[in-house]
Amino acid sequence: MTQLEQIFKAIKEVAIRISEEIKYADLGYTAHENATGDTQLKLDVLSDEIITAKFKELECVKALVSEEKDDALNLNENSKYIIAYDPLDGSSLVDVNFAVGSIFGIYENELNPQNLVAAVYSIYGPRLELVINDKKGSLPSLYRLAKDGEFKFVKELKLNEKGKLNATGATQKGWSEKHIKFIRELFLQGHRLRYSGAMVSDLHQILLKGGGLFSYPATSDAPNGKLRVLFEVLPFAFIYENAGGATSSGVNDSLFDITISKTHQTTPCFFGSKFEINLMHKFYE
Incomplete structure (x- = not known):
């Protein structure tokens, strides 16, 4: 398993965990604000903790940068992958039962646009879905969680020249x-x-x-x-x-x-x- 595949596997595991927590977690606010001044929801913080704990297990992850963390969390100095993520995008809509998700950018060595080598996001809705784009120039792939607890490939995604x-x-x-x-x-x-x-x-x-x-x-x-x-x-x-x-x-x-x-x-x-x-x-x- 390559290092990127290890990261994708970890994201799949945290997506399943967060999806379950959303169903039953406390939807209240904390007494804290994140770095951009938004009052943190307890579910935001919980999702961030779940992701942090999982990525701490991976030796290939150099550092974590999160919307819910003021500063980067350095993990393995000699590794090359930095994960920048929004643990629960749209979390203020969980109380009305809208679909929300998690977003991950995987950077190599430093945080600049040219060093982004892969991107992943999850959707917590009626079904748990994951979109993985593992390299520049390749079409993103849609996966859906099946009854057996595994993400199954559905299709590659491509935009039309014009939409509606x-x-x-x-x-x-x-x-x-x-x-x-x-x-x-x-x-x-x-x-x-x-x-x-x-x-x-x-x-x-x-x-x-x-x-x-x-x-x-x-x-x-x-x-x-x-x-x-x-x-x-x-x-x-x-x-x-x-x-x-x-x-x-x-x-x-x-x-x-x-x-x-x-x-x-x-x-x-x-x-x-x-x-x-x-x-x-x-x-x-």
Whole structure:
């Protein structure tokens, strides 16, 4: 088993554990905030603890960087893989029983976009699903947990040139005029609104339905967006671009053009089929 395969096996195990905990865990808040100022849910902290404990068992993991940790947790100095993850994306929606998930970016040696070598996310919904993208240039693969407790391969995922779904976030009163015009144009072209408030679920739906757009733009109150580059944005950028789609911050040709200056850095972000991203550039330029 390769080192990456060891990491994927660990992610499968923690996904099963977190999926079970979601069904019965305390949904209350802690008295603490994470590094970006969000009050931590007890389930966020529990999920982070489950992931940390599992990865501590792997000698191939150099360090862990989590949305719920202020600083990196160094594990094995001479190893090469750094795991940056969001332990439970969309956790504030668990109380209304929406699908949520975990997101993992696997970096080699250092935390910069060019060193992201694999990405994985899990979906905790009516079924437990996992999407693994194990190398640049390969299509992401969908797996589903079967009755025997094993993840079974379902299919490879590929985006169409143009989609039909539009998932756009942030408070609308903070949108720029160009974003308002862009989103209006998508609806005029027949795109349907699909937005839950859980990034992982909305991006999963667009990916499985063949295309569309997910966006979290710059706003007047959050000019740098709210989604975290290392934990959320880059792992999905890796998956979307490998699936034949495109990404942007609104001012660049790819989210991989971002320069990392701090661990909990955020950015505006756009993910989608090539048609939608090209249309965005017309309005934003």
